[in-house]
Amino acid sequence: MPAARNGRDSTLFFAQALLPGGWARDVRIGVRGGTIAGVETGARPGPDDERHACAVPGLPNVHSHAFQRGMAGLAERRGPAGDSFWTWRDVMYRFVDRVTPEDLRAIAALAYVEMLESGFTRVGEFHYLHHDPSGRPYADRAIMGGAIAAAAADSGIGLTLLPVFYAHSGFGGAPPRADQRRFVDDLDGYARVLEGAARAVAALPDAVIGIAPHSLRAVSPDALAALDRVAADRPVHIHIAEQIREVTDCLAWSGQRPVAWLLDHVGVDGRWCLVHATHMTDAEAAAMARSGAVAGLCPITEANLGDGVFPARRFLDAGGRYGIGSDSNVLIDATEELRLLEYGQRLVHRGRNLLAADTGRSTGADIHAAAVDGGAAALGVTSGLAVGVAADIVSLDLRHPSLAGRAIDSVLDGLIFAAGRSGIDCVWRHGARVVSEGRHHAREQVVQDYVATMEKLTA
Amino acid sequence: MPAARNGRDSTLFFAQALLPGGWARDVRIGVRGGTIAGVETGARPGPDDERHACAVPGLPNVHSHAFQRGMAGLAERRGPAGDSFWTWRDVMYRFVDRVTPEDLRAIAALAYVEMLESGFTRVGEFHYLHHDPSGRPYADRAIMGGAIAAAAADSGIGLTLLPVFYAHSGFGGAPPRADQRRFVDDLDGYARVLEGAARAVAALPDAVIGIAPHSLRAVSPDALAALDRVAADRPVHIHIAEQIREVTDCLAWSGQRPVAWLLDHVGVDGRWCLVHATHMTDAEAAAMARSGAVAGLCPITEANLGDGVFPARRFLDAGGRYGIGSDSNVLIDATEELRLLEYGQRLVHRGRNLLAADTGRSTGADIHAAAVDGGAAALGVTSGLAVGVAADIVSLDLRHPSLAGRAIDSVLDGLIFAAGRSGIDCVWRHGARVVSEGRHHAREQVVQDYVATMEKLTA
Numbered sequence: 001m002p003a004a005r006n007g008r009d010s011t012l013f014f015a016q017a018l019l020p021g022g023w024a025r026d027v028r029i030g031v032r033g034g035t036i037a038g039v040e041t042g043a044r045p046g047p048d049d050e051r052h053a054c055a056v057p058g059l060p061n062v063h064s065h066a067f068q069r070g071m072a073g074l075a076e077r078r079g080p081a082g083d084s085f086w087t088w089r090d091v092m093y094r095f096v097d098r099v100t101p102e103d104l105r106a107i108a109a110l111a112y113v114e115m116l117e118s119g120f121t122r123v124g125e126f127h128y129l130h131h132d133p134s135g136r137p138y139a140d141r142a143i144m145g146g147a148i149a150a151a152a153a154d155s156g157i158g159l160t161l162l163p164v165f166y167a168h169s170g171f172g173g174a175p176p177r178a179d180q181r182r183f184v185d186d187l188d189g190y191a192r193v194l195e196g197a198a199r200a201v202a203a204l205p206d207a208v209i210g211i212a213p214h215s216l217r218a219v220s221p222d223a224l225a226a227l228d229r230v231a232a233d234r235p236v237h238i239h240i241a242e243q244i245r246e247v248t249d250c251l252a253w254s255g256q257r258p259v260a261w262l263l264d265h266v267g268v269d270g271r272w273c274l275v276h277a278t279h280m281t282d283a284e285a286a287a288m289a290r291s292g293a294v295a296g297l298c299p300i301t302e303a304n305l306g307d308g309v310f311p312a313r314r315f316l317d318a319g320g321r322y323g324i325g326s327d328s329n330v331l332i333d334a335t336e337e338l339r340l341l342e343y344g345q346r347l348v349h350r351g352r353n354l355l356a357a358d359t360g361r362s363t364g365a366d367i368h369a370a371a372v373d374g375g376a377a378a379l380g381v382t383s384g385l386a387v388g389v390a391a392d393i394v395s396l397d398l399r400h401p402s403l404a405g406r407a408i409d410s411v412l413d414g415l416i417f418a419a420g421r422s423g424i425d426c427v428w429r430h431g432a433r434v435v436s437e438g439r440h441h442a443r444e445q446v447v448q449d450y451v452a453t454m455e456k457l458t459a
Numbered sequence: 460m461p462a463a464r465n466g467r468d469s470t471l472f473f474a475q476a477l478l479p480g481g482w483a484r485d486v487r488i489g490v491r492g493g494t495i496a497g498v499e500t501g502a503r504p505g506p507d508d509e510r511h512a513c514a515v516p517g518l519p520n521v522h523s524h525a526f527q528r529g530m531a532g533l534a535e536r537r538g539p540a541g542d543s544f545w546t547w548r549d550v551m552y553r554f555v556d557r558v559t560p561e562d563l564r565a566i567a568a569l570a571y572v573e574m575l576e577s578g579f580t581r582v583g584e585f586h587y588l589h590h591d592p593s594g595r596p597y598a599d600r601a602i603m604g605g606a607i608a609a610a611a612a613d614s615g616i617g618l619t620l621l622p623v624f625y626a627h628s629g630f631g632g633a634p635p636r637a638d639q640r641r642f643v644d645d646l647d648g649y650a651r652v653l654e655g656a657a658r659a660v661a662a663l664p665d666a667v668i669g670i671a672p673h674s675l676r677a678v679s680p681d682a683l684a685a686l687d688r689v690a691a692d693r694p695v696h697i698h699i700a701e702q703i704r705e706v707t708d709c710l711a712w713s714g715q716r717p718v719a720w721l722l723d724h725v726g727v728d729g730r731w732c733l734v735h736a737t738h739m740t741d742a743e744a745a746a747m748a749r750s751g752a753v754a755g756l757c758p759i760t761e762a763n764l765g766d767g768v769f770p771a772r773r774f775l776d777a778g779g780r781y782g783i784g785s786d787s788n789v790l791i792d793a794t795e796e797l798r799l800l801e802y803g804q805r806l807v808h809r810g811r812n813l814l815a816a817d818t819g820r821s822t823g824a825d826i827h828a829a830a831v832d833g834g835a836a837a838l839g840v841t842s843g844l845a846v847g848v849a850a851d852i853v854s855l856d857l858r859h860p861s862l863a864g865r866a867i868d869s870v871l872d873g874l875i876f877a878a879g880r881s882g883i884d885c886v887w888r889h890g891a892r893v894v895s896e897g898r899h900h901a902r903e904q905v906v907q908d909y910v911a912t913m914e915k916l917t918a
Binding site: 072073074075076077078079080082083084085087088110243244302303304305306307308309330331333336339340343344346347349350351352353354356358359360361362363364399401402403404405406410413414415416417418419420447450451454455458 | 531532533534535536537538539541542543544546547569702703761762763764765766767768789790792795798799802803805806808809810811812813815817818819820821822823858860861862863864865869872873874875876877878879906909910913914917
């Protein structure tokens with residue numbers, strides 16, 4: 001029985017589990033071919049069941065640039081003339097110049113192992129490193145997407161690959177800079193990137209391909225309209241309104257702010273994920289919420305890059321939904337992302353428990369639920385511990401001092417605000433257990449390959 | 460040789476070590492009676508030396524309420540009428556009502572174990588839980604301070620005990636509330652608290668006792684002047700300007716903002732640690748910097764409680780110094796405190812590397828150095844890997860993927876911004892190794908006692 005050998009056909013028994021309707025006791029989850037085939041509550045464990053204390057759904061990571069994991073901690077040095085997002089980008093461009101397909105695989109594998117260990121079970125890889133270091137397309141158009149897919153296979157993480165279309169260095173069709181040469185295509189070239197991506201992910205069990213116009217800076221209005229048609233019903237991701245300079249440049253170019261321009265000129269709907277959307281007026285936040293688009297929030301990176309604080313409370317009041325992304329991967333920790341999302345709101349509004357949905361509700365549980373639902377929508381999959389959904393499951397260590405003895409509906413508060421990722425016990429992805437006692441099964445080999453790669457790249 | 464058996468007489472050899480003058484190679488550190496007796500650079504290891512990769516000084520934790528570790532994650536639920544610092548305080552008061560001396564010891568021991576594991580080697584315990592649950596002084600005045608000292612001994616952490624004087628519930632001498640009965644003393648009672656504290660810490664190797672007027676809310680001007688005299692040359696710690704309501708109440712009472720009032724009416728100098736000091740005008744920040752007082756910054760708690768962001772960049776420009784505190788202990792992680800300190804500045808100023816001292820300098824190294832020096836001053840001890848200083852040492856795991864292969868002067872950037880506490884290998888306190896591979900030697904027993912205590916307290 002090969003399916004049983006790889007752990008994807010099994011029955012898991014949890015003393016408590018967070019189901020779509022709320023917490024339930026004595027939950028038996030049957031897994032067949034990586035997918036949840038049955039959920040029974042108030043059950044007795046079978047003799048062959050694998051037994052654990054407490055299950056929650058895995059978190060989708062809606063926005064990652066995996067290769068940037070390799071420069072984590074290398075841009076935290078004060079430069080001349082005041083550091084900003086833009087000077088950070090120069091450091092990143094110099095790093096990206098040297099990355100080969102093999103390097104990309106080794107770096108991404110570490111990032112994905114760390115994601116799984118912290119509770120992320122699927123990643124939206126916003127992938128723009130298409131060409132060789134001279135800027136020429138590789139002979140094999142699938143090679144860089146293939147490196148990402150190989151890293152997903154190495155780690156087991158679910159993959160929504162988002163090949164990026166990048167054409168210009170600024171609003172109004174400014175020609176690309178020399179250090180953007182590895183990203184740049186015209187629409188015909190992008191069609192080949194997409195074909196390569198489809199080949200690259202073919203062997204993964206439940207990969208999704210989406211469309212990613214990089215930003216309003218890098219994509220003209222005509223190309224954006226064309227990409228929206230290419231997308232059909234697939235996810236569409238775009239960077240938007242991350243930096244004040246982008247807002248002022250967009251105003252100078254169009255007379256409108258970025259989110260307002262996008263909502264007015266493109267059919268933004270539930271397929272779309274607007275990454276960052278940090279700088280919005282109240283009217284933009286309300287209009288974005290009405291569009292059904294998911295906000296792709298990346299609290300650690302948005303703090304690291306000095307972007308600003310997303311107007312989450314206002315966006316939620318208008319009915320908006322969001323997912324969480326690790327973006328630059330400077331520090332990969334799903335629990336810290338959720339914690340900083342709430343903490344940013346507390347610092348701005350000088351209050352507490354701002355992202356709980358209502359009085360009496362757990363802030364941790366509500367943030368977690370929003371990020372699971374919004375994140376899955378943004379990555380083109382369904383979510384939750386329910387029949388027909390991929391068995392992407394995180395179990396918590398209820399012996400952890402920040403979780404032990406707590407009422408079950410406070411456990412996600414304990415995880416997010418007190419224990420952090422040390423509260424995570426096991427992680428299953430597509431039915432296979434890939435993390436035990438907080439440690440990915442392939443960690444040792446993946447770290448060894450990563451360290452060797454970094455020694456080469458920084459030599 | 461009992462001293463050798465407890466590990467306090469030994470020679471440690473580090474391939475690299477951060478000395479007061481900067482990074483050095485092949486550093487032999489001789490330890491005698493818990494204190495650094497010799498530092499040799501460019502040395503050869505002796506045959507009995509204990510060898511490690513990389514040493515940095517331990518961080519002082521300038522502000523802790525250890526018992527609050529027991530309510531970590533229990534106040535993250537949305538209450539009626541808008542949550543704030545003040546509704547959080549009500550939850551904390553209900554928790555504090557039930558804590559016995561034995562409970563306090565068990566809870567504090569876990570907090571101190573977690574502090575050591577994350578790189579804190581000395582704690583300033585802002586200790587106000589003096590009386591029994593009915594508000595009567597315990598027959599043994601040393602019993603609650605003794606519980607703190609016992610937890611320090613259980614964990615090995617260095618202790619600066621800061622017994623708190625608390626008399627009023629608001630500005631202008633308002634009588635204390637019923638739920639403040641365990642904290643309240645007059646000056647005669649406080650003298651007995653101090654005598655008890657001195658007895659409580661007598662068995663610890665290098666404990667310090669400081670004086671802690673709770674806040675301008677809780678202490679009258681006359682009592683504050685009296686406490687300043689009692690302090691003589693000992694550390695003096697006070698909560699100040701944490702919340703906007705405190706600022707408006709102080710203005711209503713005195714016509715001045717809290718920091719301005721304190722600087723105008725009390726001889727604030729280098730003995731003083733002003734905890735939080737979040738809400739200051741530029742003039743107050745400059746005057747506080749000139750006073751020589753240390754700012755006691757608690758970034759995780761200040762985010763959790765929605766206090767606001769300390770004006771760190773302006774305070775440093777005026778020559779100010781700071782230490783770091785874990786305060787409510789909702790999440791104990793020295794690296795996350797330092798990270799959030801810098802990130803708060805980045806979000807406010809929308810830039811990067813704001814707390815590096817100068818162009819070309821490592822932000823992580825500069826924040827770490829400031830927190831070591833300012834923190835030690837605030838806790839009444841000397842700091843750094845130097846002869847005559849307590850051997851409080853943290854070694855880093857240079858095989859960690861976020862630290863491996865980095866230039867040594869980027870290692871603290873890697874630790875603070877990328878690896879987090881998982882980059883810590885061993886911790887020595889007063890010459891004894893108490894943490895190995897990131898894990899405190901007494902963790903198992905301490906967690907067991909803590910969990911049993913919490914099951915009783917939350918039953």
